[in-house]
Amino acid sequence: MSTEPTPAMDFLGMSGKTFLVMGVANKKSVAFAIAKQIEQAGGEVIYAVRSEARRDSLSKLLADRRLIVCDVEQQEDIEAMAAELQRDNVTLAGVVHSIAFADYSDGIRPFHETTRRQFLQAIDISAFSLVAVCNAIKDQLANDASVVTIGISTTRMASESYGFMAPIKAALESSLAFLTKSFSRFSQVRFNAVAAGLLKTSASAGIPGYVDSYLYAEKVIPRGEAVSTNEVASTAAFLLSSRSSGITAQSIVVDAGMSINYFDADVVGAVTNASVD
Template identity: 75%
Template sequence: MNENDSAEPLFDFLGLQNKTILVMGVANKKSVAFAISKTIRQAGAKVIYTVRSESRKESLARLLGDSEMIVCDVEDQSQIDSLKDVLTDRGVVLDGLVHSIAFADYPEGIRPFHETTRQQFLQAVDISAYSLISVCNALKDRFSKNASVVTIGISTTRMASESYGFMAPIKAALQSSLAFLTKSFSRFSEVRFNSVSAGLLKTSASAGIPGYVDSYLYAEKVIPRGRAVSTEEVASTAAFLLSPRSSGIAAQSIVVDAAMETNYFDAKLIEAVTAQDID
């Protein structure tokens, strides 16, 4: 018997064994939040979930099994406060938080950015960006001293992608807040705030965005390896950022796009476009 045949458990490289992580944003099995929770559970972490509503809790019962789920609609501050009370009453100490929450209302489909209504924009900011600030403020006494907070951003907030509507500026606000949260929390803790800035993903939520599927297929052509980023790849990066192994990384947005941003001027793509123009 060699040393690799030993029955000893594998070394806990990530250091997530027995860590308690709060995961917000699971909608179904295709959710980024679910992929992250699956990865960190495999690494030995204990996961507590928050879900938007009682109906969502019921629909996820089979997927999440006997895992603890707490209803928390982040549009309602009283529910965020209630989440804090529940965790406090149970004496829960959080070693990490996954914030994978985003919402944008497109009642008339994707329209030019300058036609975005005040209500659309402010609701999207509230749910997709401000919720991170509000939740972290409410839970500040529930975090362990060196807890890690990870949110989900996008690979670039400066590309005016028409298929993403007005969400890029919202994600820019989310990602900018990481530095300010890291700074303000540093007054009393070593909690870190980072984001996984993902390329285009195949999720149920993204599929509902008008025009997104075509952009996803285009991204597969741009990415050098010829296939899009998977939720599992995003989850692996998030798991690393949640772990003590990433203790020196704070206030950063880690881009996971399989080098898409390096390949927009691929010769074959240029040839395909110019050939169409000639025709």
């Protein structure tokens, strides 16, 4: 990945600044797309990955980059990452939290059959980890740092293909306001989310039924084309930059207009004609 800022990306003012990006799994990851844009704008990226195995698998993709292993289920890992950043006197201009996990090993089941273990593990990894990480690294954040997490375009639609994750993402989204408020007592750190529409990533491909929902989304989106990972990454890069300094405690929806077009005549016609048949 090039670290030379292009004229267009200088607009973001990231040159010479350091960012922590959490959640890269492979080259299709949203986190990786965001990191590329940061580096193209001249920023330095420190990568936090889940395990030693993940670090090894990314050794070629992220050659010559700094990688820290941090399993957010383990508080000692979070504290060790914070200690390493403090030891090296790192000041972070921004943090990307692109971490989510839900156990669908038994397939997608009705929401009321979600187990306590599944729900609590998902909320620990996908939502509480943002709070835990930000608390641990608060002294390494610049006074005007920007924290960006990845949400979903709506937490109010009961999409069966997303299992029990929408309530988890709702908790993540709600935490933005509370983090902004509590951090405002000693800083101007901002907390926002990119609320992404359906994406074609390796993680989403593993969710039962997700591919069909993705194909449906392409039919509903006015332009007839799903949201790309780079479109989500571009919004995240903007939120990480000082250009978005007036935006905090918000979820910016990036769904290419899907939410305004559920009653598209062609889609409605296809459903009603099928029911008649």
